[in-house]
Amino acid sequence: MASSPAMRAGAAAVAVVMLVSVCGAAGALPRFAEAPEYRNGEGCPAAAAAGVCDPGLVHISMTLDAHYLRGSMAAVYSLLKHASCPESLFFHFLAAAEEGGEGELRRAVAASFPSLRFEIYVFRAEAVAGLISASVRAALESPLNYARNHLADLLPRCVPRAIYLDSDVLAVDDVRRLWETRLPAAAVVAAPEYCHANFSRYFTPAFWSDPDLGPRVFAGRRRPPCYFNTGVMVIDLRRWRAGNYRQRIERWMEIQKEKRIYELGSLPPFLLVFAGEVEAVDHRWNQHGLGGDNVHGSCRPLHDGPVSLMHWSGKGKPWDRLDAGKPCPLDHTWKSYDLYISGDDGAAASPVSGPALSSTWPASVFSW
Numbered sequence: 441m442a443s444s445p446a447m448r449a450g451a452a453a454v455a456v457v458m459l460v461s462v463c464g465a466a467g468a469l470p471r472f473a474e475a476p477e478y479r480n481g482e483g484c485p486a487a488a489a490a491g492v493c494d495p496g497l498v499h500i501s502m503t504l505d506a507h508y509l510r511g512s513m514a515a516v517y518s519l520l521k522h523a524s525c526p527e528s529l530f531f532h533f534l535a536a537a538e539e540g541g542e543g544e545l546r547r548a549v550a551a552s553f554p555s556l557r558f559e560i561y562v563f564r565a566e567a568v569a570g571l572i573s574a575s576v577r578a579a580l581e582s583p584l585n586y587a588r589n590h591l592a593d594l595l596p597r598c599v600p601r602a603i604y605l606d607s608d609v610l611a612v613d614d615v616r617r618l619w620e621t622r623l624p625a626a627a628v629v630a631a632p633e634y635c636h637a638n639f640s641r642y643f644t645p646a647f648w649s650d651p652d653l654g655p656r657v658f659a660g661r662r663r664p665p666c667y668f669n670t671g672v673m674v675i676d677l678r679r680w681r682a683g684n685y686r687q688r689i690e691r692w693m694e695i696q697k698e699k700r701i702y703e704l705g706s707l708p709p710f711l712l713v714f715a716g717e718v719e720a721v722d723h724r725w726n727q728h729g730l731g732g733d734n735v736h737g738s739c740r741p742l743h744d745g746p747v748s749l750m751h752w753s754g755k756g757k758p759w760d761r762l763d764a765g766k767p768c769p770l771d772h773t774w775k776s777y778d779l780y781i782s783g784d785d786g787a788a789a790s791p792v793s794g795p796a797l798s799s800t801w802p803a804s805v806f807s808w
Contacts (some may be wrong), residue, residue, distance in 0.1 A: 458594040470510060471781040485526035492559070493598035497530055497651045498619040498794045500603040501591055501675075504583055509545075510759045511752075512607040513552060514777040520553070521777075524614045529794040531558035534594055536584055552779055563596055565586045571693040573700075580705030580734070588670070588706075589689050592680040596808035600678055605749075606671035608757055609733065610774055618725050621674045626662060628683060630719035632726040635666035639715070641649040642667065642708055643757045647701035661716030668718050670710050671751050681767050688713050705733075730770055733793040739768035749773070 484561060488494040500519075502512060520526045533549070535542050542560055549558060551716040565583035565589060576583050587594075588604050595602065603618055621630045648654045658665040680686070695701060702708035723743065730749035732738040737756025750770065752758055757772035759778065767775075 446778060469506070469548050470783075472510075472513050472548060472779040473551050473781055474554065475520070475779055477555055478520050478523070478526035479535055480525045480527040483529060490598075492530060492532070492596055497528070497599075498603070498616060499530075499532070499595065499599050499601065500596075500605055500615065500619075501532075501534075501588060502607045502609075503587055505582060505584055508565045508607045508757075509548075510778070510780050511755075511757065513779045514774060515605065515607055515609050515611070516549075516556075517612040517777045517779060518609075520556075521612050521613055522614055524616055527555065527557075529557065532595065533558060533560040534559050534563045534587060536563045536587070561592065563594060568665065571690055571697075572607055572697050572705075573693070575703065575705040585706045588673075589686045591675065592677040592686065595677060600674045601674065604670070604673040604675060605752065608752040609671065610750045610777060611743065611748070612750065617748070618672075618674065618721070621721055622718070623674065623676050623719055627717065627719040628676050628679045628685060628711070629714050629717070630721050631668040631670070631672060632721045632723045633666040633668045633718055634723075635664075635795065637667040639667050639711075640702065642711055643702050644698060644700060650699070650701075653699075657712060659718050663716050665711070665715035665716075667711065669714070669726055669728045669751070669753060671728060672721070672749060673722070673754055674719075685713060698750075722748075727754045728750055730754070730758075730768070739770075742770070 458681070458690040485496045488496065496785055502515065516531065520529060532547075533545065534546055542562065549556065550575050563584065568583050568586040572581055572583060572586065575633055591602055591604070601623070603615065623630055646742060689709045689712075692701075692712045696709070724746045725748050727742050727747050727749060729740050730742070731754030732740055734755050737754055738753075739756075742750070752774070756768070758767070758774035759780065761767045761776075761777055
């Protein structure tokens, strides 16, 4: 669902929450070009005096560090381009930054998106650092990967729910459609589930052989446990707070320190708490795995079916592969949203110079 500048229509505003870690000295951030500006058309809601507490807003969260800032800029651009009411997007950036980094980040975002409505909040990495265990990939050990566990604590209390998105995503559809996901009373999280995946491999043999753990952990849940990717989730923040879900996740992180029950980073604790209780979302909203596995980062095509959101989960990130001169076919789609200005020649990619991805095209179109 591509949009054109100054011609947007829709019924709901969207607020996007992004969690950003700015490493290094102030002024060390890369440079980005200014994105095209998209305006609301007829039918979009007017901004309310309530600001971030406006009940018409839709809140979305994202995590990244300095290396992922390039990905987040592309993600924001794609969300604006395909939003039905782009001027109603409100971004909340949660930044774990060195002194002065927040101001640099604010200027960088404002320079690329002059009309963007956003605010920046600080996330304290020490809140989770003592709970993190070694993982199969060093990047998975970043404290900011666990900041999503704290969304309900960091966001204003008036925010009822949030869509969580990883920063290595690209939207090709109106995110408002994802926001409209129904969460029944028994559900706290909604996400695409993948029940064909081997769920047992996400935990160690020690977990499955422990009489106090293993299948007993998932007994009595609404459905049999299935794998879901935590890079795209709709979270009811009020239910999260009421159920103390951050503390439940952290309890599993403490057990991991004692018994080594999984090898990956922040995903398994989510599975231990929510698998079997997740409200299913259409797979089109997380065409994940485009970054390959956690070791090699090899090229992968899209899954069969329609596409609303592309996700470069895995080791391979499109900006790294493009810079190395070894892009995968789908990385060229991401490049059309890249606002990065190269330090070599000062040139930026030409934003969305080709035809936009259609959210209704089958995956086979993109499986070169």
